[in-house]
Amino acid sequence: MKPFPPDVPITTRTRWLRPLWLIAGWLALLTGFIGIFLPLLPTTPFVLLAAYCFSRGSERWERWLLEHPQLGPIVHDWRATRAVPLRAKQAATVMMALSCAIAWWAIASWWKLAPVISCVIVGTWLWRLPTRR
Numbered sequence: 001m002k003p004f005p006p007d008v009p010i011t012t013r014t015r016w017l018r019p020l021w022l023i024a025g026w027l028a029l030l031t032g033f034i035g036i037f038l039p040l041l042p043t044t045p046f047v048l049l050a051a052y053c054f055s056r057g058s059e060r061w062e063r064w065l066l067e068h069p070q071l072g073p074i075v076h077d078w079r080a081t082r083a084v085p086l087r088a089k090q091a092a093t094v095m096m097a098l099s100c101a102i103a104w105w106a107i108a109s110w111w112k113l114a115p116v117i118s119c120v121i122v123g124t125w126l127w128r129l130p131t132r133r
Contacts, residue, residue, distance in 0.1 A: 021057025025050045029065075039099045042092065042122070044074055051075040083132035093123055 032046030054062035
């Protein structure tokens with residue numbers, strides 16, 4: 001199935017997909033909220049994922065997210081530049097390294113490799129994105 005172009009109104013899209021997009025958007029937003037309190041879980045990518053899902057499932061919830069005082073600027077900035085500020089990349093890298101060190105110390109089994117592997121993957125992806133100063 002081809003994805004819908006952004007200019008196709010949500011009301012003309014397949015009706016059974018809308019609730020799935022809404023559920024995915026709320027799960028992403030909830031995960032991002034949890035990421036505020038858990039250092040290993042980033043917030044911004046989940047907010048961006050929620051915006052993507054809401055843009056396909058509900059104009060109302062997408063508008064709510066875009067108009068939110070704390071979350072809206074994140075989405076607007078990403079949509080405008082598709083770049084990540086250098087300070088955000090640096091902060092994310094430090095937090096991921098710190099989280100991996102804590103996980104390495106706290107987890108006794110071979111599962112201690114999971115946070116390291118995931119952080120290396122996310123860090124590689126993050127640093128390959130364009131940098132905005």
